[in-house]
Amino acid sequence: MMRARSSLEICDQLAISASVRRQPTQTPLAWSNWQTFTQGDSNLLLTRDPMILVPAYGLWRYEVSLHAAFGKTETSMADITVHGIPGSPYVRAALLGLEEKAAPYTLVPMAPMETKQPAHLGRHPFGRIPAFAHGDFQLYETQAILRYVDAVLPGIALRPIEPRAAARMDQMVGIVDWYFFRDISATISFNRVIAPAFGMPTDEAAVAAAIPKAAICLAELDRLIGDNAFVAGDSLSIADLMLAPQMEFFSATPESVALLKSHPRLGAWLTRMQDRQSMRNTSWEKLKQAS
């Protein structure tokens, strides 16, 4: 939900910092003197009268330790800013997190040459995008941004708590960062989509050299997604948000036709992701129009 920089909205909610561990149990736990809150986790809900912890499935014993004073605070969502080049898949992943949370934010559009200029290096010394700010808190590295967004903003949970689903999400984020970006986005998609769009030459040798590695990466994504609705199982997670923009870019290349033919589950997953409003709101065309 992109918004004008001047608007101000306050999310009047209770903020809590807690670590939660859980074990199966037979009886629900009653809590007293606690305020109602959701912990950015659709599987966990504390209700009033009486304070009963209600997991979405089964009964679990929760151990909650508070790291910070538990009190009423105001979380401003009106001062979230993302600096980046419209169209960048990593920038889009960060925006997807904000869109999925229905949070207002400002995208400050950058031109490609700006990433290595002093103003941006002050935000991101490695000269990459996105750079994110929430009030006076500055952050870069897309997965850190998405984890932070999930932790501080209300709305749907973007991190599964079930250990295997959480591990799968982390694994897929690693695959995007280490293999997909290097072997597909920075080589095939860059030379076929970005370079022509910005009038740069195409490196055919780099594209040809990337294809065998791309094939391994796509086969592995298809295998890991399997018949799941989302990358980490049956609900959306940070892994989907990081992978979808890079996959959409790749799907616009001629190389994707042959490489995706034998991976229909991956193709079906991308179609499901492209149907989401968050993806529509952050398309390259839409961001270019808005900036």
Ligand SMILES: N[C@@H](CCC(=O)N[C@@H](CS)C(=O)NCC(=O)O)C(=O)O
């Ligand atoms: N690990 C970084 C990667 C970010 C990244 O490589 N972004 C690319 C755009 S998709 C970039 O900054 N390219 C511009 C440049 O290198 O000047 C993250 O997760 O944010």
